[in-house]
Amino acid sequence: MLSRFDLRRDLVVFVLAAAACSSSSTRTASNSATSAKADKRVEKLAREKEAVVRFFQPMAIRDGDWLTTQKEAGETFEEYIASKPTLPTSERRTIYIQPIGKFTAAQKRAVALSADYMKAFYDLPVTLNPEIPLGNVPADKKRHIEYKNNLQIRTTYFLHDVLPKRLPKDAAALIAFTNYDLYPGDTWSFVFGQATFSERVGVYSLYRLSDTTFGGPNDKDRLLLRTLKIAVHETGHMFSMKHCIKYECLMSGTNHLAETDRRPLDDCPECMAKVAWAMNYDPVKRYQNLAVFWDRNGRPDEAKQFRAKAAAVEKVQ
Ligand SMILES: [Zn+2]
Numbered sequence: 001m002l003s004r005f006d007l008r009r010d011l012v013v014f015v016l017a018a019a020a021c022s023s024s025s026t027r028t029a030s031n032s033a034t035s036a037k038a039d040k041r042v043e044k045l046a047r048e049k050e051a052v053v054r055f056f057q058p059m060a061i062r063d064g065d066w067l068t069t070q071k072e073a074g075e076t077f078e079e080y081i082a083s084k085p086t087l088p089t090s091e092r093r094t095i096y097i098q099p100i101g102k103f104t105a106a107q108k109r110a111v112a113l114s115a116d117y118m119k120a121f122y123d124l125p126v127t128l129n130p131e132i133p134l135g136n137v138p139a140d141k142k143r144h145i146e147y148k149n150n151l152q153i154r155t156t157y158f159l160h161d162v163l164p165k166r167l168p169k170d171a172a173a174l175i176a177f178t179n180y181d182l183y184p185g186d187t188w189s190f191v192f193g194q195a196t197f198s199e200r201v202g203v204y205s206l207y208r209l210s211d212t213t214f215g216g217p218n219d220k221d222r223l224l225l226r227t228l229k230i231a232v233h234e235t236g237h238m239f240s241m242k243h244c245i246k247y248e249c250l251m252s253g254t255n256h257l258a259e260t261d262r263r264p265l266d267d268c269p270e271c272m273a274k275v276a277w278a279m280n281y282d283p284v285k286r287y288q289n290l291a292v293f294w295d296r297n298g299r300p301d302e303a304k305q306f307r308a309k310a311a312a313v314e315k316v317q
Pocket residue numbers: 014015016017233234237243252253
């Protein structure tokens with residue numbers, strides 16, 4: 001049984017976004033003609049994002065939520081553009097998923113569908129690599145904790161030791177999925193995932209995502225929904241997107257699984273515009289692709305919601 005202290009520590013943390021400023025930008029020096037064209041895109045997206053505001057709830061902060069423990073400033077669409085984010089380039093366009101360790105059949109399905117969802121979400125090719133073993137983890141990058149008598153691996157083992165040397169030349173991002181529990185540093189109890197803002201590598205754990213200790217939807221797809229949310233959220237960080245504080249949004253930080261469960265399966269208007277701009281992805285096409293994903297994967301209400309968003313944006317185009 002968890003003590004109050006353990007419970008509090010156990011509720012900790014979704015994602016530590018490794019705070020490094022992005023260094024690479026895909027945009028080349030522009031002349032005035034291309035700037036004007038770029039401004040038109042920004043103007044158009046600014047209009048299009050307003051068309052979907054009604055589908056989202058303003059951020060509501062409850063006890064124990066991420067924003068009760070973290071002070072964050074948020075980031076508008078315009079601030080994101082000004083931040084010169086790390087983006088896919090013409091040479092680096094593929095998202096690679098690297099499973100590490102062993103997985104259950106349900107987890108394998110969740111990882112495979114995350115690959116499909118990321119493709120629809122970011123409009124980039126996604127390659128799912130064959131599983132590889134964990135390898136020899138140095139003693140200072142692993143520990144045992146009492147929770148389920150668990151072995152935890154420090155995220156830096158993946159982010160520094162394993163992934164950079166495996167980063168393909170055409171990778172927009174290389175994402176490790178693992179069934180090992182993760183921790184980012186000695187003062188943290190665990191972390192669901194960690195991504196870098198500029199190094200194009202990230203690691204996500206499925207270890208706790210079936211957990212109902214702290215509640216969770218009575219939903220056959222609980223593991224799948226949580227995996228998709230974490231995958232897309234962390235990938236957003238890899239394209240330099242900061243946490244969202246304006247709406248209940250897929251890019252909002254979460255402190256515990258109930259908060260993860262509450263988040264929608266989509267980016268809010270502000271974050272949608274960032275993705276559409278970063279990937280040069282028409283929001284109507286994006287919403288339609290996401291609707292098709294949910295048609296194929298048995299959630300007609302989600303599909304309907306995405307179609308309604310597509311129709312709302314189409315009206316202002
Ligand atoms: Zn995050």
